Amino acid sequence: MWTDPHRDVPGHDRLTRHRPGTAFSRYAGAHPRRITLFAVVGFALFVAVGSLAPRLALNPGVLNTPEFPDVGATVLAATAALGVDLLLLCAFALHDRAPVKGANRAEDPGGLVPPVVRPFCWLVILPSLTTVGVLASRVAGSHGPLKVDQRIDSPVAYRLLPSRPVLSRLVELGSPTGVTVLCTLLALGCLTLRRMRAATLAAAGPTLAGALTEYVLKPLIGRHKGGGLAFPSGHTTGAVALAVTITLFLLPGGTFAGLPRTLRLLLATFAAILASALPLGLIALHYHYATDVLAGAALAVALILTLALLLDAAAGATTHPATSPSEPPARPGDPDQRP
Known part of the structure; x- marks a missing residue:
């Protein structure tokens, strides 16, 4: 097995963490399906907006030129695709943080929105507004x-x-x-x-x-x-x-x-x-x-x-009040739990 000869060098982990491209590479390696989803959604939205914008007169004509009459539609399509991909990235980030906070994954039998879906609601709310x-x-x-x-x-x-x-x-x-x-x-x-x-x-x-x-x-x-x-x-x-x-x-x-x-x-x-x-x-x-x-x-x-x-x-917030991180809530059957 290959090992990094510099792994014991002081500060090596910090330098590796901040090396250009490393964060994206780690994220892509850990979540290949998400990267595929970003690509598919972005491309599909780019094609859809780029083709529909001129037909529905949504093309920002101020950007067009005689040589490139579809610049406005292209810019609009690219902006829409990039915006939705950024919203997807933020939603996944909130989704990943949910186990740490314990809020979005907690059992909520009376919930209006399924806990696993809540971070992704902003993918609908923000574009709608x-x-x-x-x-x-x-x-x-x-x-x-x-x-x-x-x-x-x-x-x-x-x-x-x-x-x-x-x-x-x-x-x-x-x-x-x-x-x-x-x-x-x-x-x-x-x-x-x-x-x-x-x-x-x-x-x-x-x-x-x-x-x-x-x-x-x-x-x-x-x-x-x-x-x-x-x-x-x-x-x-x-x-x-x-x-x-x-x-x-x-x-x-x-x-x-x-x-x-x-x-x-x-x-x-x-x-x-x-x-x-x-x-x-x-x-x-x-x-x-x-x-x-x-x-x-x-x-x-x-x-x-x-x-x-x-x-x-x-x-x-009413059902699950915040607890001190140094004193986790006692579980039933815990031998250290006192009445």
Whole structure:
């Protein structure tokens, strides 16, 4: 076996630790699947954004030149790929630190988000909030559609024209009254199952998301359509918030995991309708632009996941109070444990 002849030299470990490329090599050797995941996700996102950006008029034209007309799309695609890979790296770092802290791996039978998934929620929350912020900066104080809205709204309205009567009824589920009724039913179901944390999320999450949209963001951003404020879509925010809440409850170990399979399938179908058909109906009926709907959905996802993580963290802090590192908690059957 080959051995390093300098291993006994003082300071050799410190020099090896800080040698350029050593940290990446060690990480790649310890986690080859993660490196593959970074490469696949980054490449796939680069190709997807690079091809869709010009078609949806998302290409930042200020970067383009006559010789290189796709520079804007390339920069946007590279930024998106690098950003998601960095978020993945941070999520894995939080995941690796969880056994040391003991919080994310602790048993949490009433948890809203599975402990192993919690670090990766930020992969969804941060891009969602970034999407809302970027779109808000583009539409603030405007009265018309963006180019991406022009590319999406008319085809959606044309294809869904036969379904307008059904869609007009469906979109009412996203109204403040509809969201309040559905939240109440969902919270009562959680209380029946004695899941107080889930009941809190069901009662407060979608309601707070809708209130934030209607009374804070819409007046602040000031985008108008048809004489009213449009950005973000309040109906979409409420409906998608409900859908995300139901989805969390249906996860393995979640609030509804013990329900009969047929009932769980019905709940999953209802959540899918709220998150897809209802937002499309708002576009088809010309109530909102596509970017209004996208921002409302992204905002709902970010808010519900953030609130769920906060509720889990608060419950964990109450159930598992911090202990002194010098005095670990006694285990049952420990001969040194005294009454």
